[in-house]
Amino acid sequence: MTARIGVVTFPGSLDDRDTRRAIRVAGAEPVALWHKDKDLQQVDAVVLCGGFSYGDYLRAGAIARFSPVMDTLIEQAKAGLPVLGICNGFQILTEAHLLPGGMLGNDHLHFICRDQKLRVENDSTLWTSDYTAGQEISIPLKNMDGRYVADRRTLDELEAEGRVAFRYAADGDAADGYGNPNGSLHDIAGITNAAGNVVGLMPHPEHAVEPLIGTGRTDGLPFFTSILKKLVNV
């Protein structure tokens, strides 16, 4: 028996098929979920994938957050359902207040697509246990509105509680993917909720799961194997 992991498609979702593939590569069963459907089909976990839901109009994630599926998702996430938000999915999670803070436009005002170096800060969430804290990984980053911001108190709280899950790794050459790519406060690339079941990050682990494709690395795969192991109690 394996775990069933849902991937929600909103209008404008782009990485839904890629995320389902990554789940399959990790050995779990991907389940396609539709944004207008409140039924989560009894999946064991949900990924909100990347893209430009509703064209990022108004504000990234602001409209998708009101899709019918989100009512169920918010309720179940609060009750412990594992949820991972990648890029636009992270933006939706902040809009839904499942994660604190929000994303603004990149400080350089351009879309940026590159292989990004990250440092794993928290390896005790449901989605990061196959990493080791302090480990450096490299996965694709691609966004327009990726600058993480929050008020001082929230930032202090996140830091104090160890809820910064990933930081942009700063100590190295920009040509090799080091450095804060968008002006995110505290170099934050990803965060977790206090319970560790809801994680959001801007870079795209689902694009780093096969050796031949994309950057040619598989540094993103542990996201999906982490949750799989938790769900099937390996």
Place this chain on the structure above:
Amino acid sequence: MSRTPLDTVEHAAATPDVELPWAELGLKKDEYERVVEILGRRPTGAELAMYSVMWSEHCSYKSSKVHLRQFGEKAPQSDALLVGIGENAGVVDVGQGYAVTFKVESHNHPSYVEPYQGAATGVGGIVRDIIAMGARPVAVVDPLRFGAADHPDTKRVLPGVVAGIGGYGNCLGLPNIGGEVVFDACYQGNPLVNAGAIGVMRHEDIHLAKASGAGNKVILYGARTGGDGIGGASILASETFDDAKPSKRPAVQVGDPFQEKLLIECTLEAFQEKLVVGIQDLGAAGLSCATSELASNGSGGMTVTLDDVPLRDSTLSPEEILMSESQERMCAVVEPGKVDRFLEICEKWDVIATVIGEVTDGDRLEIFWHGGKIVDVDPRTVAHDGPVYERPYARPDWQDALQADDANKLARPGSGEELKDQVLKLVSSPNQASKKWITQQYDHFVQGNTVLAQPEDSGMIRIDEETGLGVAIATDGNGRYAKLDPYHGAQLALAEAYRNVATTGAKPLAVSDCLNFGSPEDPAVMWQFAEAIRGLADGCQQLGTPVTGGNVSLYNQTGEAAIHPTPVVAVLGVIDDVARRTPVAFQEEGHLLYLLGDTAEEFGGSAWSQVIHDHLGGLPPKVDLERERLLAEILISASRDGMIDSAHDLSDGGLVQAVVESALLGERGARLVVPDGLDAFTFLFSESAGRAVVAVPRSEELRFTDMCGARGLPATRIGVVDGDAVEVQGEFTLPLTELREAHEGTIPAILA
């Protein structure tokens, strides 16, 4: 601007003397007279609108048609070609039941007027062409040309174009995997923004743009129709820019990539359920084009009720509705029993869909407005029987002097130090510098199938996860070569794209082209055009790669100054298993570098002559297509059998440019030895065609050189992958850090 009374067909017949604004709509006097002759009366305002856009240069190819025929007449026998020229895009068989459709188009004029929207809607348009064939779009490429890098207007145009391509393509979820960025003063005021796309489908899913089956419904779906882009094709794309005329900004369309993404998904779902008989996208000439082309390609006629078209602006006149180029719209022909399901799918995706007409068993296209018949035409006369011009052409009188101004006589570097200095100047010049600042604004990774993306020699996409089947695409064009000799310049573009595909390990299959030229009313430009097409058609015949479709962009000219003739050629290839692909980057120290092909003293049109001497003259490199074919076969075999682990084609900038790029990408240096019989300068900078440099693991050396020897391809050992510098023995050493700074610093310094 409603007219009283409505200008119906009846009214037109009764009022033959009414003056119509045919000249304002871009028609010539004899063209208008021909419309009157076809109809046997004066056209209605709506009919005039349709003829004027459909007979524009952009839509009718009236100046280019007589030359373009060669692509059909000289088409090589190819088992791979499933759909050829004339449809929205060509379709090629790539094996395992898969078909691939691809095409390159121009959006040059709009991108100069309004860089962001012009470039964005260029991507949107080419992607709809791909969907209209029944395919899921899987990648885009963007060959771009701008004025001089340091010209102030380049700073306005380039960032807007790049942001527009990224803004639209990224939002559609299409990886951008290739293209080019070229700077040259000749494109100042006339930037070239070409956009290419690839789509994949199963053979049985190929769809065509035709309306057949009387009683079938015509459904318009996607965005509402607005006042944007009215007359885009006729006014903007088919005339030269002229300072005296009013701004053309209102003729540029505005794109909504989110709407297009929904259009892709809902169209593919409708295809999957086999609900669609025929389909056409709405691009240039909007509804005029879609209705007349669908009707004239089908078996019957068509009636359309224009009142049913959903509008963004309720004050639009019927003429404006017919001419509007509002983006993100498509037209499908659906059997009556399947209409409900089709509309349901559109609703699922929040896409507005409306039945606006019906296929009839007649042979007329009839359009109604407020109960009156405002169009009654034979659709063929609108869509296919436009004027055909045999424009006069003549070899320009300056051509001889240009060719006589031999670049081989330019002063050459006299010492190792001077060579080193010129290498740095070359790799840091805007055309030869890294374009990372630009390409990192495009998503390369989305869809999770990107095997190679720029700056690789060709972009490569996996299309089957089980078998590893993949396709590769490269686009190339060199306006400097084509200016010196349009016939061979076009063949060099073809040869380079063909070589680039083979360098990555894929077998070249078919060609699409985007032919960018000045005004066809200038006999010198027309000669360049005729020569380039002749060269391309001959070249495709010899290489066995048919032209499957493409696009002609004329009038890229301000006043008397035309751009360099710039045929951009896209070659599509197939690779059985993407795991066998060969990248540009050096992979391992100690691997041996081999130069494949012959090197002669060829500097005409070269990057060296431009960067060091600001010179354009002489003849471009010699073309030997048999050699290109042999080189490609060797590269493909070597990739497949694991004899090489990196390869880079040699083109502008010559060998040194290629070695520097492979070294920087691989973060490994190279030690080079100038081979016997060549001087260091020619070895490093010559742009002789039909060459590549490959890295061969020592264990494979004998097998590889035996293969080259047996097949008769010159292979010269020129060095080894080693260290952290590019060293040319006895001449100079350049550390990678210095090269990287030179190569990657230029573009951000100009644009960031």
